[in-house]
Amino acid sequence: MKLISKIFLLVFYISLHGSCANDPTETQQPIQKQELPPRITVPRDEALFRQNGCESCHGKYGSGDTTENADRKFPNGIPDLRNKKEYKYGSSLSAISKTIRNGIPNTQMRPYQHLKEEEIKTIAKYVLELQKIR
Ligand code: HEC
DSSP states (O other), rough: OOHHHHHHHHHHHHHHHHHHHHHHHHOOOOOOOOOOOOOOOOHHHHHHHTTTTTHHHTTTSSOOOOOHHHHHHTTTTOOTTTTTGOOOOOHHHHHHHHHHHHTTTTOOOOOOEEEEEEEHHHHHHHHHHHTTOO
Protein backbone atom coordinates (compact mmCIF):
# COMPACT_ATOMS: atom_id res chain seq x y z
CA MET A 1 0.00 0.00 0.00
CA LYS A 2 1.21 3.42 -0.82
CA LEU A 3 2.04 5.71 2.00
CA ILE A 4 -0.62 8.20 0.93
CA SER A 5 -3.34 5.54 1.17
CA LYS A 6 -2.05 4.45 4.59
CA ILE A 7 -2.31 8.03 5.85
CA PHE A 8 -5.74 8.35 4.33
CA LEU A 9 -6.89 5.15 6.04
CA LEU A 10 -5.43 6.23 9.36
CA VAL A 11 -7.17 9.59 9.19
CA PHE A 12 -10.38 7.87 8.18
CA TYR A 13 -10.10 5.41 11.08
CA ILE A 14 -9.44 8.16 13.62
CA SER A 15 -12.33 10.27 12.44
CA LEU A 16 -14.67 7.29 12.45
CA HIS A 17 -13.56 6.11 15.86
CA GLY A 18 -13.70 9.58 17.33
CA SER A 19 -17.20 10.20 16.05
CA CYS A 20 -18.53 6.99 17.58
CA ALA A 21 -17.42 7.77 21.09
CA ASN A 22 -17.60 11.53 21.26
CA ASP A 23 -20.19 12.69 18.83
CA PRO A 24 -22.53 14.63 21.11
CA THR A 25 -25.46 14.20 18.77
CA GLU A 26 -25.35 10.47 19.35
CA THR A 27 -25.08 10.49 23.11
CA GLN A 28 -27.25 13.49 24.00
CA GLN A 29 -31.00 13.55 24.07
CA PRO A 30 -32.54 15.67 21.37
CA ILE A 31 -33.10 19.21 22.63
CA GLN A 32 -36.61 19.40 23.93
CA LYS A 33 -38.72 22.49 23.62
CA GLN A 34 -39.00 23.79 27.14
CA GLU A 35 -42.17 25.28 28.51
CA LEU A 36 -41.76 28.72 30.01
CA PRO A 37 -43.03 29.04 33.57
CA PRO A 38 -46.34 30.87 33.78
CA ARG A 39 -45.93 34.63 34.16
CA ILE A 40 -46.86 36.13 37.46
CA THR A 41 -48.18 39.56 36.76
CA VAL A 42 -48.78 42.30 39.25
CA PRO A 43 -51.73 44.58 38.51
CA ARG A 44 -50.60 47.99 37.27
CA ASP A 45 -51.88 50.00 40.23
CA GLU A 46 -50.10 47.74 42.71
CA ALA A 47 -46.95 47.80 40.56
CA LEU A 48 -46.94 51.62 40.55
CA PHE A 49 -47.40 51.64 44.34
CA ARG A 50 -44.41 49.35 44.70
CA GLN A 51 -42.14 50.79 42.02
CA ASN A 52 -42.50 54.33 43.30
CA GLY A 53 -41.39 53.30 46.76
CA CYS A 54 -44.72 53.84 48.52
CA GLU A 55 -44.52 50.27 49.73
CA SER A 56 -41.11 50.73 51.33
CA CYS A 57 -42.44 53.33 53.76
CA HIS A 58 -46.15 52.55 53.93
CA GLY A 59 -45.95 48.77 53.70
CA LYS A 60 -47.42 46.43 51.16
CA TYR A 61 -50.94 46.98 52.41
CA GLY A 62 -50.51 50.54 53.64
CA SER A 63 -50.47 49.64 57.32
CA GLY A 64 -47.20 51.47 57.95
CA ASP A 65 -45.73 48.42 59.67
CA THR A 66 -42.37 48.75 57.94
CA THR A 67 -38.83 48.56 59.18
CA GLU A 68 -38.50 52.23 58.17
CA ASN A 69 -41.23 53.01 60.64
CA ALA A 70 -40.00 50.61 63.31
CA ASP A 71 -36.60 52.33 63.16
CA ARG A 72 -38.47 55.55 64.02
CA LYS A 73 -37.08 57.31 61.00
CA PHE A 74 -40.23 59.38 60.80
CA PRO A 75 -40.82 61.87 63.60
CA ASN A 76 -44.61 61.82 63.17
CA GLY A 77 -44.78 58.12 62.40
CA ILE A 78 -46.40 56.74 59.31
CA PRO A 79 -50.17 56.91 58.99
CA ASP A 80 -52.08 53.69 58.53
CA LEU A 81 -53.43 54.30 55.04
CA ARG A 82 -56.13 51.67 55.67
CA ASN A 83 -57.65 53.82 58.38
CA LYS A 84 -59.46 56.90 57.07
CA LYS A 85 -59.35 58.51 60.53
CA GLU A 86 -55.56 58.64 60.42
CA TYR A 87 -55.43 60.86 57.34
CA LYS A 88 -54.45 64.41 58.22
CA TYR A 89 -54.67 65.68 54.65
CA GLY A 90 -57.87 64.02 53.47
CA SER A 91 -58.73 60.47 52.49
CA SER A 92 -60.66 61.13 49.27
CA LEU A 93 -59.40 60.40 45.78
CA SER A 94 -58.65 64.05 45.06
CA ALA A 95 -57.04 64.67 48.47
CA ILE A 96 -54.77 61.62 48.16
CA SER A 97 -53.87 62.59 44.59
CA LYS A 98 -52.90 66.03 45.87
CA THR A 99 -50.77 64.51 48.67
CA ILE A 100 -48.97 62.31 46.17
CA ARG A 101 -48.46 65.14 43.65
CA ASN A 102 -47.28 67.78 46.14
CA GLY A 103 -45.94 65.65 48.98
CA ILE A 104 -46.12 66.90 52.54
CA PRO A 105 -43.56 69.66 53.17
CA ASN A 106 -40.86 68.98 55.75
CA THR A 107 -41.68 65.28 55.96
CA GLN A 108 -40.35 62.22 54.21
CA MET A 109 -43.49 62.20 52.07
CA ARG A 110 -41.90 63.78 49.05
CA PRO A 111 -43.69 65.20 46.01
CA TYR A 112 -44.25 62.95 43.01
CA GLN A 113 -44.56 65.71 40.45
CA HIS A 114 -42.57 63.75 37.87
CA LEU A 115 -45.42 61.25 37.55
CA LYS A 116 -48.13 61.65 34.97
CA GLU A 117 -51.49 62.80 36.29
CA GLU A 118 -52.98 59.48 35.21
CA GLU A 119 -50.33 57.56 37.17
CA ILE A 120 -50.97 59.64 40.30
CA LYS A 121 -54.69 58.94 40.00
CA THR A 122 -54.05 55.22 39.52
CA ILE A 123 -51.94 55.10 42.69
CA ALA A 124 -54.50 57.19 44.60
CA LYS A 125 -57.24 54.76 43.57
CA TYR A 126 -55.07 51.93 44.82
CA VAL A 127 -54.77 53.70 48.19
CA LEU A 128 -58.59 53.87 48.25
CA GLU A 129 -58.60 50.10 47.74
CA LEU A 130 -56.28 49.75 50.74
CA GLN A 131 -58.83 51.65 52.84
CA LYS A 132 -61.25 48.78 52.26
CA ILE A 133 -58.91 46.22 53.76
CA ARG A 134 -59.70 47.05 57.36
C1 HEC B 1 -39.70 57.87 52.35
C2 HEC B 1 -40.95 57.37 52.89
C3 HEC B 1 -42.23 57.57 52.13
C4 HEC B 1 -42.49 57.27 50.83
C5 HEC B 1 -41.55 56.67 49.80
C6 HEC B 1 -43.87 57.58 50.61
N1 HEC B 1 -44.42 58.08 51.74
FE1 HEC B 1 -46.33 58.65 51.96
N2 HEC B 1 -45.88 59.38 53.80
C7 HEC B 1 -44.69 59.20 54.47
C8 HEC B 1 -44.77 59.85 55.76
C9 HEC B 1 -43.66 59.87 56.81
C10 HEC B 1 -46.04 60.43 55.85
C11 HEC B 1 -46.61 61.22 57.03
C12 HEC B 1 -46.20 62.65 56.89
C13 HEC B 1 -46.67 63.45 58.08
O1 HEC B 1 -45.94 63.48 59.04
O2 HEC B 1 -47.78 63.95 58.03
C14 HEC B 1 -46.72 60.09 54.59
C15 HEC B 1 -48.00 60.48 54.28
C16 HEC B 1 -48.73 60.02 53.21
C17 HEC B 1 -50.13 60.29 52.95
C18 HEC B 1 -50.98 61.26 53.74
C19 HEC B 1 -51.78 60.62 54.83
C20 HEC B 1 -52.48 61.72 55.59
O3 HEC B 1 -52.13 61.92 56.76
O4 HEC B 1 -53.36 62.40 55.00
C21 HEC B 1 -50.49 59.59 51.85
C22 HEC B 1 -51.86 59.52 51.21
C23 HEC B 1 -49.30 58.91 51.39
N3 HEC B 1 -48.25 59.19 52.23
C24 HEC B 1 -49.25 58.10 50.28
C25 HEC B 1 -48.04 57.74 49.68
C26 HEC B 1 -47.96 57.18 48.36
C27 HEC B 1 -49.13 56.81 47.47
C28 HEC B 1 -46.62 57.02 48.08
C29 HEC B 1 -45.99 56.57 46.79
C30 HEC B 1 -46.32 57.32 45.60
C31 HEC B 1 -45.90 57.45 49.27
N4 HEC B 1 -46.79 57.88 50.19
C32 HEC B 1 -44.53 57.40 49.41
C33 HEC B 1 -43.60 58.53 54.00
C34 HEC B 1 -43.45 58.10 52.70
